[in-house]
Structures are given as C-alpha cells and as structure tokens.
Amino acid sequence: MIVVASSNGSVGIQAAVDVLKNGGSAIDAVEAGIRPVEANPEDKSVGYNGYPNLLGEPELDASIMNGRTLETGAVAALSNYTYPISVARRVMETLPHVLLVGDGANRFTTEMGFEQEGSMVSDEMEAIWETRLKKEMSNEVFDSLPDRNDLHEWVRLTTDPRRTYGTTNLIAMDKNGNICSGVSTSGWAWKFPGRVGDSPIIGAGNYADNRYGAATCTGMGEMAIRASTAHSIVFYMKMGYDLQKACREAMLDLNDLGGKYLSVMNFVAIDKDGNHAGYSTQEGRTYIYQTPDMAHFEEVSRTIVDVNQTWKLD
Numbered sequence: 298m299i300v301v302a303s304s305n306g307s308v309g310i311q312a313a314v315d316v317l318k319n320g321g322s323a324i325d326a327v328e329a330g331i332r333p334v335e336a337n338p339e340d341k342s343v344g345y346n347g348y349p350n351l352l353g354e355p356e357l358d359a360s361i362m363n364g365r366t367l368e369t370g371a372v373a374a375l376s377n378y379t380y381p382i383s384v385a386r387r388v389m390e391t392l393p394h395v396l397l398v399g400d401g402a403n404r405f406t407t408e409m410g411f412e413q414e415g416s417m418v419s420d421e422m423e424a425i426w427e428t429r430l431k432k433e434m435s436n437e438v439f440d441s442l443p444d445r446n447d448l449h450e451w452v453r454l455t456t457d458p459r460r461t462y463g464t465t466n467l468i469a470m471d472k473n474g475n476i477c478s479g480v481s482t483s484g485w486a487w488k489f490p491g492r493v494g495d496s497p498i499i500g501a502g503n504y505a506d507n508r509y510g511a512a513t514c515t516g517m518g519e520m521a522i523r524a525s526t527a528h529s530i531v532f533y534m535k536m537g538y539d540l541q542k543a544c545r546e547a548m549l550d551l552n553d554l555g556g557k558y559l560s561v562m563n564f565v566a567i568d569k570d571g572n573h574a575g576y577s578t579q580e581g582r583t584y585i586y587q588t589p590d591m592a593h594f595e596e597v598s599r600t601i602v603d604v605n606q607t608w609k610l611d
Contacts, residue, residue, distance in 0.1 A: 298317045298571075299469070299470050299588050300313045300326060300594075302330065303467075304585055305340050305343070305463070306330060306465050309465075311587070312332075314326070314588070320472065321471070324477045328383060335380050341425075342483055344481060345417060350487065351451060356376055356484055356490070357482070358375070358480075359371065359372055359481040359482070360479065361389060361503075362479075364475060364478070365475045369395050370390070371497035371499065372385050373493040377403050378413060382479055384409070385479075429486075463482065464480055465480070465481050468511045468512075468513060470571050476510070480514075481496065495514055501526060502514040509569055510530070511566065512566035514562065516562040516563045517560040521562065524550050530543050534568055545576070559606050560606055560608065564576055575600065576600050578606070583596050584599055
C-alpha cells in the first residue's frame with residue numbers, strides 16, 4: 298500500500314493513508330487525500346480560492362480513474378463547488394458519461410445534493426487578480442473586459458508560463474493492489490474563459506491501469522494533452538519499460554512538440570508493484586510519498602529532464 302502525491306498534497310496525504318490503514322479502497326483514499334488540498338485557501342492552484350480566469354471567475358477541473366476497471370469521471374469549468382474531485386467521482390459512479398463541463402457540471406452538483414458555495418474566491422484573491430491584470434492594462438481596459446472582443450490578446454500578455462498554473466496529483470494503491478489516480482486544479486491563472494487543461498482529460502493529465510501503473514501530470518496542460526503524457530508513461534510500462542525509463546521516454550516525447558508555446562512539465566507515477574517516481578523539467582521540484590507503516594510522508598526530489606521550452610508572443 299502506498300500514496301504518492303505532488304508536494305502540495307502534504308495537507309491531505311495522511312487522510313489518504315489513514316483510509317488505506319483502515320482497509321479502505323484506493324478510490325476512497327484518493328478522494329480523501331485531495332479534498333483537503335481543494336479546501337486549503339493557501340493553495341492558490343486548486344479548489345477554493347484558486348486562481349480565476351481572465352474575467353475573475355473560478356473554473357475548476359478534476360478527474361479520477363479506477364485502475365481496476367478503467368472507469369473514470371471528470372469535470373471541467375466547475376464554478377460553484379469547492380470539491381471537484383468528489384463531483385468527478387460521482388460522475389464515474391453515477392453516469393454513463395466520463396466528462397461534464399461548465400453549466401452541466403454545475404447542474405450535476407446540484408442534482409447530487411452537493412452544497413453550493415456563495416463565493417469561490419477570497420477578497421485577497423480578487424485583489425491579486427486585479428493587481429496582476431492592471432500591470433498590463435489601463436483601468437479603462439480592465440473595467441471593459443467582459444465586453445471586449447480582444448480578450449485573447451490579453452491572455453497572451455498577462456500569463457507567465459512558469460508561475461500561473463498548478464495542480465494537485467495523488468495516486469494510491471490499496472491492500473488488494475488496486476490503483477486509483479486523481480487530479481484537481483483551478484487551472485491556468487488568468488486563462489481565457491472556458492480553457493480546459495490536462496487535469497480532467499484522461500490520458501493527458503491522468504491515467505491508471507492496475508496491470509501496469511499510473512501517472513498524473515502538472516505543468517502546462519496543453520503539452521500533456523498534445524502528447525498524451527499520462528497514458529504514454531503507462532503505455533511504456535506496458536511495452537516492458539521499467540518505471541524510470543517509461544517516465545524519461547514520456548518526458549523526452551515532449552521534444553517532438555512544435556509551436557510557439559512550450560513550458561514546464563511535471564509528473565508523478567507508480568508501477569504495478571508500487572514503486573514510485575517523480576519527474577520535472579524544473580530544478581528544485583519535489584514530490585511526496587507515504588506508506589501505512591510510515592509515521593509521516595517523505596519528500597524527495599524529482600528527476601530532472603531537459604525539454605525544449607519557448608514562449609513567443611509574436
């Protein structure tokens with residue numbers, strides 16, 4: 298049994314491990330471990346008080362995958378509920394669908410009886426949003442944002458590709474060897490309204506298969522979508538690569554991506570035996586893991602792989 302998570306999962310990893318200690322499933326552990334991150338107002342990349350889009354509106358994404366059955370559930374652009382991982386799980390267990398977005402995702406939370414939030418961002422976050430945008434635009438432009446027809450231009454100028462996205466990842470393996478993976482995020486700060494990254498896209502930001510392992514991604518989600526990064530890691534293990542080689546090959550695949558917008562990638566992964574790994578294109582990045590016989594999680598450095606990065610506005 299083991300739980301592996303991105304470093305910001307430190308507030309929830311013990312809850313996930315406790316589920317496993319008490320005989321619970323990997324699915325229960327993933328949900329229990331991610332919810333505290335989503336509720337943490339200090340984590341501005343996930344759940345409540347996460348970075349909003351360019352119009353100051355929060356749009357949350359999440360997915361969960363059952364490695365035993367390959368069943369999945371996901372939501373994108375959810376705007377009225379702190380815990381999108383729980384909604385994603387309910388999608389998986391209730392509907393014949395995999396992904397709900399926007400108004401449909403919001404309606405589903407209501408039908409499932411989830412308590413709605415009055416506001417998803419604090420006054421502090423609203424001030425951060427306003428201050429950041431006004432570094433690039435006049436008060437007149439800022440006040441007219443909802444009615445402008447050049448919003449796409451401002452997205453390109455107000456986005457810092459190294460600092461404006463984040464996610465929480467968590468993978469659990471239970472006593473039966475079943476694997477579950479989950480991802481939750483508020484997405485790219487100041488994104489174009491309706492932008493969906495890799496977190497709710499199965500195969501891009503999240504994938505689990507008991508037979509081989511699981512992987513979850515953070516960073517520039519558009520890259521993971523284009524390269525099917527999470528699935529690639531698991532697929533390389535299916536092809537006989539060990540965990541480390543599978544992770545490295547999936548990272549190097551990103552060098553085949555062209556275009557003007559390429560940035561950071563990070564992921565954590567496990568194989569079918571519970572061996573774990575974390576990889577990044579950035580120095581200083583870490584991940585955490587904990588087993589039921591450990592009193593506390595251990596934080597370890599991710600393996601660094603250099604990948605082409607570029608950011609061109611012209």
